[in-house]
Amino acid sequence: MLLEILLYAGFAGITVIIGGLLANFFNHHMEETPVKYEITHTMMAFGGGIILSAVGLVLVPKGLEQLSLWPMIIAFIAGSMLFYFIDKKLAAKGGQMATLLAMLMDFVPESIALGAIFATDPSTGTLLAIFIGLQNLPEAFNSFRDMVLSGFSVTKTLVIFAFLSFSGVLGALLGHFVLSDYPEMTAYLMVFASGGILYLIFQDIAPESKMEKSFVPSLGATLGFLVGMIGEKVI
Template structure:
């Protein structure tokens, strides 16, 4: 079981690095054209749709399932306020890493849930790992562009993404060994993450993905959410 857990959580995480590699190739080997500009913004909105589906279909339902109204509201509000503060701090320092924050706030709780689920329902955990991996690709693609745009070199960004790709294994092991019998704590973690992600999504990611007189970005968000629906249906 441990071998399978490491294998699938490793797959879920390595797509962070793969998404960064794809963005690096796209940035440096595809010439600048209006079409390229539209593709990058559509990828941003596609990632936003997937992130939104993670909130609506994975993170919040777990909170609703395990928590009463007041604890759930407190965890959600704490996530919003803490990420409001983080976002303001990053803005003052000229950083544009909201997509990276949203990706990790989505990726880590879901990896923990993956580890906690693996002991109970390996089939569901396997599908969850595939879903997380599919989410990470467009999110990492967008995060790479944000980080390079905020001053990081391509090499440093890829090194960071390579390290982050192993966070899935760490989160899954924590979930498997420490939170399998703690559904309330897992639910608080997911609800907290939901508040933070939703704030970043509405304040930073969605406005950045919008293009004037272009409808591909809206389609990208809708189809990104559809990916989440399909993943949840399969799970």
């Protein structure tokens, strides 16, 4: 069981560094053309669609199963307000870290849930790991661009992504050994994360993905949400 958790959590996390490497190649080794910018904006919208699907299909529904009304409201508002203040502070410094924050708010709770689920339903845990891995790829692709624009060097960004790739393993182990017997705590974490993610989507990710005289990026968002629908249906 422990080996399975390590393998699947490792797969779910390794797509973070893969997404960063792909973004580095795309941003620095491909000619600057209108098509390149259209692809970049489409990937941003695609990642936003996947994150939104994670909120609507995984994080909130799983949280609602365990929480009553007022705890749910408090956890959701707390997540929204925390990332409102974080985003406001970053904006004052000229930072563009919204996609990275959204990825973390999505990836960490799902990794913890992955570890907790494996204790009772390994088949569902396997499919959830695949789902997490698929959504991490475009999210990391977009986060790489944000971090470089914020002033991080390529090397430093890739080192951070390598660290994040393995943080999912730690989250899964935490969920398996600590929170598998406390589903309510996991639910609080999921709803808290959902509030923060929704704030970031509508404040930063969706506006940044829009491109003048191009309607393709919006299709990317719908395809991203479809990926989440497919993953949830399979699970």
